[in-house]
Amino acid sequence: MTRVLTGIPVSPGRVVGVVHTMPAPVPEPSAALRAAGADTETAVAQLATAVSAVQAELLARASTVTGTAAEVLTMTAAMAGDKTLIKDATRRVREEGATPARAVWDAAGVLAGQLEALGGMMAERARDARDVRDRLVASLQGRPSPGVPSPGHPFILAAGDLAPADTATLDPEQVVGIVTSGGGPTSHTAILARALGIPAVVAVSGAEGLADGETILLDGALGIVEISPSPEAIARTRETAGTVRTFDGHGRTADGHDVALLANVADPKAAAAAVEAGAEGVGLFRTEFCFLGRTEEPSVTEQVAAYRGVLDAFPGRKVVVRTLDAGADKPLPFVTADHEPNPALGIRGLRTAVGHPEVLERQLEAIAAAAAATEADVWVMAPMVATPDEAAHFVERCAAHGLNRAGVMIEIPAAALQSRFILAHATFASLGTNDLTQYTMAADRELAGLAELSTGWQPAVLALVEASCLGGAVNDRPVSVCGEAAGDPALAPVLVGLGVSSLSMTPRALADVAAVLAATSSEECARLARLALDQPSAAAARAAVRAELPILDELGL
Structure with missing residues (x-):
């Protein structure tokens, strides 16, 4: 008999497979002291x-x-x-x-x-x-490193949660789906599952009861896990499995309204994957990759070489470079304090430039040099901007280095509400919906118990997206989304309807988002945006919009 478990949908796709659970954790070592005389x-x-x-x-x-x-x-x-x-x-x-x-x-x-x-x-x-x-x-102890099972055939992985290091190297050819009892929609598990194109559902009540060898049907768009699904359900799922969509490099609605579909990248390898996926450019180039794991900042020369590895892949196309986003979960010894009472609300992002302005200056120098040596259309933006004064100062520092396309990340509710003043200085804005959601809902994105709060479908978050777009319209400035919400095929039309001009996402999501937008008119996007805003909860907003988008079922999303 089929049983249904529900959770939070985080990576779309339907798949049927056999469950394998994470192996038992490393046992606690004995508390006995070393033997007498041991060196x-x-x-x-x-x-x-x-x-x-x-x-x-x-x-x-x-x-x-x-x-x-x-x-x-x-x-x-x-x-x-x-x-x-x-x-x-x-x-x-x-x-x-x-x-x-x-x-x-x-x-x-x-x-x-x-x-x-x-x-x-x-x-x-x-x-x-x-x-x-x-x-x-x-x-x-001479044991194998803990990690994901390897049964020798494709399977659906079930776990309480996954360590980031395990999720990072999952093989999509073997791990065809993920079910966890922990985590949230913007946890590392969710983000990496989307990046790898693995259907996933997190915060599933009852997932801990799944046993090795059980057959389940996982729907990563609806957040449903069916245990012992019917033969008919299995057949329907397998009919749509393996469908490969491609993106022609031109994002647009059904009535021809252009919506640039860009990629989030973090290094030259990711840039190559974005080019292969047809991305129209880069909406978020995370520059932390050349800073992480170091005790001293990289030299300007090192940074120029690192940035060119991405910029050179997009001649004539837009690349939005985000300056160093250190702090919180990305501490760096040369710009962040060792201990803060609440790092998520501490010195992070652009705020690190107050105590270490030279780090920002050298990075802007490197970005300018890399931009001058390539044909990419380079834009620059600062993370964690909170006030118009911060935006004005960042724009001024960019201009001093010849960088005239200077924008801001909107990740704080205050920035969204003050966007008309911030965008009087900045030439564009990009919404980081992961942090914007966390700060709006006061919900840690890793806590399974708060997973329902940690989603871009929250009407309060959508209202802040709309406020940001209105601030952009007042100043004739473009506003984009580069958070995980941009890669949700059902949410993308809503964001466009709220006034977003471009969406930046993991390259694997481009084709799905493009297909849904191509089947939805700009007028329909606006109607769906109002429909979502008028709902009392994230679940209600998601359900109401999905009910109006039959293309999602047709595409198996």
Whole structure:
């Protein structure tokens, strides 16, 4: 008999497959002290060797992937060498006589607890700390690194949640779907699943009861998991499975209204994937890839070379370069403080330039030099802008470097509400809907219990999108969306109806979004936008809009 579980849809697509669950976690090491006479320095050396081995493994994996996946693996490698973690573990070995495995276990537990106490985005890193703990303990005990099962055939992965380092290297040919009982719509699991094109549903009540070998039908657009689906449902799903859509490089509505469909990229490899997918340009070039994992900022020369790797891929096309977005879950020792009471509300994004203006100046110098050496149409924007004065200062600094297309990210409700004043200075705006949603709903995007709040479908978030677009219209400035909401095929027409002029997303989402927009007139987009705004909840908004878009079912989205 078919049973249905429901959760939060995060990556569209329907798939039928056999479940395999994540293997049991690394067991807790014994609390027994080292044997009498055991050499302390040998134990400390074993700890250092394990750290080096885990970092090398993670960085090797990072070199084989691109974009967000590479960024996540690099950040996890940095966590493995966290000074606080290693110092505490070493102290426990020297002063308490703990075994290296037990020292790491306890030190990581303390670090994870501290991160959770900070809340917000830093609480998200507590899972990273535990993932690093398990990897270090496995290395010290001679066990295989924890990770995703490999049964030798395609399967649907079921888990409580996935560590970022595991999600980052999933093989879409083997892992054809993801079901988790934790996470939210803008968690790392959700973001990477979308980037890989793997249908996924998170925050599924009852997912922990799924067993190896069960056949399920997963609908990543509706957030439904059917256990033991009927033969008819399986047949219908398999009829649409494997359909490959392509994008012709021209986003538009059914009545010919242009909507530029751009890609989010984080490095040259991701840029190549965007070109292959037909992206009209880049709506978000994350520059953190050349800063992460370093104790000192890269030189201007290094930055120029890194940026050109992306800019050269888009001659004659727009590339929106975001300046360094450090802070919160991306701490960097040369611009961010070691400890803040609430990093998500702390010194991050453009705010780091107050204490370290030279870092921004050198980055703008590098962006200008890279732009001058390529044929790309380079635009620059600052993250986490809150006030018109911040926008004016950033535009001024860009102009000093000859960068005249200077814009802002709108990620804070205040910026959306003040957009008419901010856009009197900035030449464009791009809505980062992940942070905008988190700050609007006061909901940590990693908490499964708050997953219903952490979605761009929230009418309050859509109202802020509309306010931003109205601010743009007053100043004749374009407003785009580069958050995860842009890649949702059902939400894209709503965003266009609210006044968004371009959408930037993971390259894998381009063809689906283009297909839905091409079947929807601009007038219909406006009607769907009003329909969504008039709903009392995110679930109601999603359901109301989907009911008016039969193209979604036709495309299996």
